[in-house]
Amino acid sequence: MLQKTILLTLITSISVILLAFSPSLFKKESTPAYIRHNLLGYLPEDAKVAIAFSEKPILGVFELVEEPGGRVVLSGNLKRSEAPGWGRFEYYYELDFSQAKTSGDYYLRLKNSDVRSTTFRIGPDAFGRTHEDLLEFMRQQRCGYNPFLDMVCHQRDGRAFYGPMPDSTYVDVSGGWHDAGDQLKYLITSSNATARMIHAYVLEPEKFADRYNALGQEGENGIPDVLDEARWGLDWIHKMHPAPDQLFHQVADDRDHRGWKWPDQDPSDYGWGPNSYRAAYFASGKPQGLNQFQSKATGIANLAGRSAAAMALGYRVWKEELNDDIYAAQCLKAAIELYEMGRAQEGFQQGNSYGAPYRYTEDTWTDDMEWGAAELYGVTGESHYLEEAKQYARQAAAISWMPFDTADHYKFYPFINVGHFALYPHVDKSFQDTLAAYYRDGIEQCLKRSNSNAFQVGIPFIWCSNNLACALITQILFYEKMTGDRKYHNLLLAQRDWLLGRNPWGSSMFTGIPGDGEYPLDVHTSVYVKTGRMAPGGLVDGPIYKKVHDQQLGLVLTHPDEFASLQNNYVIYQDDTGDYATNEPTMDGTADAVYWMAAFAR
Ligand SMILES: [Ca+2]
Ligand SMILES: [Ca+2]
Numbered sequence: 001m002l003q004k005t006i007l008l009t010l011i012t013s014i015s016v017i018l019l020a021f022s023p024s025l026f027k028k029e030s031t032p033a034y035i036r037h038n039l040l041g042y043l044p045e046d047a048k049v050a051i052a053f054s055e056k057p058i059l060g061v062f063e064l065v066e067e068p069g070g071r072v073v074l075s076g077n078l079k080r081s082e083a084p085g086w087g088r089f090e091y092y093y094e095l096d097f098s099q100a101k102t103s104g105d106y107y108l109r110l111k112n113s114d115v116r117s118t119t120f121r122i123g124p125d126a127f128g129r130t131h132e133d134l135l136e137f138m139r140q141q142r143c144g145y146n147p148f149l150d151m152v153c154h155q156r157d158g159r160a161f162y163g164p165m166p167d168s169t170y171v172d173v174s175g176g177w178h179d180a181g182d183q184l185k186y187l188i189t190s191s192n193a194t195a196r197m198i199h200a201y202v203l204e205p206e207k208f209a210d211r212y213n214a215l216g217q218e219g220e221n222g223i224p225d226v227l228d229e230a231r232w233g234l235d236w237i238h239k240m241h242p243a244p245d246q247l248f249h250q251v252a253d254d255r256d257h258r259g260w261k262w263p264d265q266d267p268s269d270y271g272w273g274p275n276s277y278r279a280a281y282f283a284s285g286k287p288q289g290l291n292q293f294q295s296k297a298t299g300i301a302n303l304a305g306r307s308a309a310a311m312a313l314g315y316r317v318w319k320e321e322l323n324d325d326i327y328a329a330q331c332l333k334a335a336i337e338l339y340e341m342g343r344a345q346e347g348f349q350q351g352n353s354y355g356a357p358y359r360y361t362e363d364t365w366t367d368d369m370e371w372g373a374a375e376l377y378g379v380t381g382e383s384h385y386l387e388e389a390k391q392y393a394r395q396a397a398a399i400s401w402m403p404f405d406t407a408d409h410y411k412f413y414p415f416i417n418v419g420h421f422a423l424y425p426h427v428d429k430s431f432q433d434t435l436a437a438y439y440r441d442g443i444e445q446c447l448k449r450s451n452s453n454a455f456q457v458g459i460p461f462i463w464c465s466n467n468l469a470c471a472l473i474t475q476i477l478f479y480e481k482m483t484g485d486r487k488y489h490n491l492l493l494a495q496r497d498w499l500l501g502r503n504p505w506g507s508s509m510f511t512g513i514p515g516d517g518e519y520p521l522d523v524h525t526s527v528y529v530k531t532g533r534m535a536p537g538g539l540v541d542g543p544i545y546k547k548v549h550d551q552q553l554g555l556v557l558t559h560p561d562e563f564a565s566l567q568n569n570y571v572i573y574q575d576d577t578g579d580y581a582t583n584e585p586t587m588d589g590t591a592d593a594v595y596w597m598a599a600f601a602r
């Protein structure tokens, strides 16, 4: 008897070993299937829907398995998606495990095959302090003293063009952030990033810790790090606004693009030799371009209005939260001046290019003036700001990228009209309903689009599609705060989960997040190529239409596409330093995500 037991144990052990080492031997199904979910995890109250897809039908049920232990806590049917696929994979299914609300670590598996997901979290702590990781990337983008590289760069920014001073006059516009993988600096994006980080703090003040000092070095300084980062932006905007009626809007241009480079040894030459002075463009309200390509411009109100909003928010927080009356007063003065500049020169100023026609083509400005006016009314109570904000709100209305399947690059920047949300508490019920309806219009367009694909993604796949996903998430969060109406919450979660792994590639769109998951590694930045290191939190541009991607010139991969077996005919994403179209992290997209990521932190 004893002998038999030992023998049986031995046989069982051998089977276990066989199973462990040759799973294919026991495979029940040979067609590959994939499970896609939010790699970070889910709050207990979230709707939780993973997507499985395959070229062939997937039969049987799915199971949610607790880890460690392997207990099956829930099993359910695969619900075939009614939306068409994007080519290649014909069969998409929803795996709804919303009923699982008990905190723990879990994975999903398909009962009839050996296909399982990675392990993820369900619990109030699922998002942890991820929103603070995004600030790591912002620190990596700092120009001047860069704490990530412990390096001082671009100390000769810059020499003026198009300003009231003679061309080539030195102006101090050092500081700020490198825009993305390149090392240009734009007020277009930095004004938004600054305002949005302060706004994130205003909306979620208890979520932000203090672990870094003003220079972005480790060590607390009594100020939440999100405000240290915002202050870095405010200080730069002050430099870009050196006199009451002056505003610069861009430092450097595409002469920057000289291959991978250390920022403190920048070979770019703007006429004063390599690694020297860079062009600083004054916001003149007129078309600009020092070479053959001219921008369009009709005014400066997009830049001035948004910078005024950032400064008014700065006043509010530095006065009320940080009790720094002196800095607060500087911000309020700048806010009033900048807004006046926008009033005097209504219209838009775009980004500039030099050797190529590509640039930021923002042409919306009433949204930015509404935001500036609303924030200024909030801090001054002066009624003319309120009247003007309402006027701009009616002009801006529901103007957005949301109804369109394509749009010029950054035309509808900053992709969401925060002005409507900022104005909301200051107007009567009827005007509030109007503002909410503007948001609802756009959300409805995205909802319609989301029904056309199995992932319920409501955005068009143009350049920086991930920024659009952030904008849609934020717009729905704002709409919920305004109205209490949560009917779009599942649409919001679908966009959130898309950015965090519920997509064809099973990849998060943020560098280093989650730490143990699939995330953009080979990103299109000098920092990564030069150091092999990457700060966590950088939001990459994101997937784009394959037909657009196929037309990108000079896009050469440095290694075989690890997602080759997962690509479809419609939308593409590649984790490769050579893919500047989908895998370049952007400073402003990252800043946009800070608020919504913080909203999910518990
Ligand atoms: Ca701090
Ligand atoms: Ca705008």
Ligand SMILES: [Ca+2]
Pocket: 521, 522, 562, 575, 576
């Ligand atoms: Ca890769």
